[in-house]
Every structure is written in structure tokens, then in C-alpha cells.
Amino acid sequence: MAAEFILPGGSSRKVAVFLAEATPARAGGERLSDLLNDSGSQFIPALDAETETMTFVHCENLAMARVAAEHEPNVVDPFNIPTEHEVEVRLTDGQRLRGLITYVLPEAHSRLTDYLNSAPPFFPILQEAGQVVLVNKKHVAYVETLRR
Structure with missing residues (x-):
């Protein structure tokens, strides 16, 4: 699955991440959020798309x-x-x-x-371009609500 990893300071790398076809947590395949929020995995393998x-x-x-939103579907309770x-997240390095x-x-x-305090280490933000950004809470300075 294609993803973009963004480091503190804003440098980024396009990568391919290897996901399992099934997961015991729910029906369907593994998601990037599963890997990032797995407390047992400090390092995850990725293939650099450029090199x-x-x-x-x-x-x-x-x-x-x-990642594309199709890879991190928003599971809605029916x-x-x-x-x-609608929010603006400011990271400690100034990224918005x-x-x-x-x-x-x-x-x-x-x-x-309540959500931010109970959310896993990486929480999703849906962007207009049909993408989901998984944000690492350890790098968040603040979350500001925006008026719709």
C-alpha cells in the first residue's frame, strides 16, 4: 500500500508499506493505523518508492x-x-x-x-483531497476547532 511518511520538520518520503491480508481485530485486512498503533512494533518496514x-x-x-482514504475507511457505527x-492541528515543529x-x-x-485523550497514539484526520492523515499525538502542540 502506498503512503507518505512525514517527519518532524516536514521532510517526507513516499513508501510502500506491507500489510497483512487479515487481522484478528476486525473483518478485512490490516491498515497502516493498525501498524502504527501497535504497541509491540517500534519499527515498521517500508519500501522507499524513490530509491x-x-x-x-x-x-x-x-x-x-x-494515505488514500480508501485504505483507512472511517468505520461508522450504524x-x-x-x-x-473540523480542526487545525499544529505540530510542535510548526507544521499545520x-x-x-x-x-x-x-x-x-x-x-x-475526551476523544483526543483516549485516541490511540496515531489518530486519523480526514482531508478534502480524499486522504487520511494519521497524526502522532507525541508531535502535536495543539488542536484548534474551526467554525464550519
């Missing part, structure tokens, strides 16, 4: 990963209406990212701060 060399990426030091926030955060949490804990 065609194997690269082993240390997940904790990755600021963001961008019995609950999702909460959506705009998009939509969507989640379903119990009503008593459905604030954006």
Missing part, C-alpha cells in the same frame, strides 16, 4: 503518515451518529494540518478533549 530500498521507520519519531469537528476528526463515544464522554 527502492528497505527502510525501517521508528514509529515514535514519525510525525504523520498520509446505531450512533458520529461527532465531527486541517481536516475533519470523526468519532463515536458515549454521550457523557463525547467532547473533543
Whole structure:
């Protein structure tokens, strides 16, 4: 699967990531978010698209990963209406990212701060260009809600 890995400071690499065809967590294949949020994997293998060399990426030091939305589908609970926030995320290195955060949490804990505090290390932001950016919380300075 094609992805773009973005490091602190903004440098990026286009890579191919190898995913399993099945996962015990749910029906369907493994997603990049599964790899990045797996606490047992510090390094993930990726094939650099430009140099065609194997690269082993240390997940904790990755600021963001961008993939086509089809590879990170937003799984919506058919019995609950999702909460959506249009946001701007500012990373500690100054990079900015705009998009939509969507989640379903119990009503008593459905604030954006509840989601951000309970979200896995990499949380998804849907962008208009049909892409999902998986943002590493360790590199986030702040998340600002935008008016629609």
C-alpha cells in the first residue's frame, strides 16, 4: 500500500508499506493505523518508492503518515451518529494540518478533549483531497476547532 511518511520538520518520503491480508481485530485486512498503533512494533518496514530500498521507520519519531482514504475507511457505527469537528492541528515543529476528526463515544464522554485523550497514539484526520492523515499525538502542540 502506498503512503507518505512525514517527519518532524516536514521532510517526507513516499513508501510502500506491507500489510497483512487479515487481522484478528476486525473483518478485512490490516491498515497502516493498525501498524502504527501497535504497541509491540517500534519499527515498521517500508519500501522507499524513490530509491527502492528497505527502510525501517521508528514509529515514535514519525510525525504523520498520509494515505488514500480508501485504505483507512472511517468505520461508522450504524446505531450512533458520529461527532465531527473540523480542526487545525499544529505540530510542535510548526507544521499545520486541517481536516475533519470523526468519532463515536458515549454521550457523557463525547467532547473533543475526551476523544483526543483516549485516541490511540496515531489518530486519523480526514482531508478534502480524499486522504487520511494519521497524526502522532507525541508531535502535536495543539488542536484548534474551526467554525464550519
